[in-house]
Amino acid sequence: MATTTAPPEKPVKVVEPGSGTGSRTTRLLGLACLVGVAVLMVFAFALTEADLVQQDVVRMIYIHVPSAIAGYTGFVITAIASVMVLWKKSMWWDIVAVAGAEIGLLFTGLMLATGVIWGRPTWNTWWEWGDVRLMTALMLFLVYVGYLAYRRVVPSADVRARRSAIIALVGVINVPIVNRSVEWWASRTLHQQSSLSDGKLEDLTLFTLAMGFVVFAMVFAWMLIHRFRIGWLELQADTVGLQAAMAERRAQMEADIDDAVAHPGVSEPIEGGSA
């Protein structure tokens, strides 16, 4: 008679309360981000050469351009997730959408900040209101500020998800406009045309910029994972809170019924009634 042995049970990882949204993968990714930022700084400040025209301030390129691309990526992720929200009616995708928008907004804000700081020594001005690149980028930033603000004022999760998905889909139209504005309206911007497409960057500068893209992509991924998990936990916390309130109400009703059965002739006096 053949005997069968049960397969060994897989170890189950127990999550300690309050242990946070980290996991082994995200901790490794976080460590890689820290190392990547350190290596990027070495390349940006020690190994690459200054520009003949812009001198050392050109080293802003290693954070400004990756910030812009990370910002665009966040909004594109939000747009894709918003399509899925409207199509699948899924809260999972709504959490992805808000995570992409929040992180996209962070990086777009950093793109604007570094652009302003870079512009002062290069163009002799902090800000130019008639500049199409600056204005379209500012508009992109403000649309997603509005997106996140709107989400805070709508209490119904379904309505919030649906309407904010529409805002995100309208807002993402601005991404290619911001990106191509320096080509489409070249006479109406101080901004230089794309440094990547015109092939002006030297080898090590190009390599360091590529490294900037990789490092920012890792930081972006780390943030997106954690922000998604926070959204997931918020949803679970709301569900747990609702279930606890319902259980408490049910227990109260059962106690009232038991009390009424135990004391059938006793009823609570009606306040203000003449009885």
Added chain:
Amino acid sequence: MTHLGYLIAGWGIVLGAMAIYAFSLARRGRELSARVPSDRQRWMTTPERVDAGGPNR
């Protein structure tokens, strides 16, 4: 090095903002995970603990 002030400001703002946001994410995650039972922390558990349910994709 020329334009040192601009470089410190630009790089400082970027690295500082990223660090502050990362710490705020970690703090929010710790607070929320303390309020949610471990069997519902789907994304922090191994797949065999995932059957706690939740919104479908």
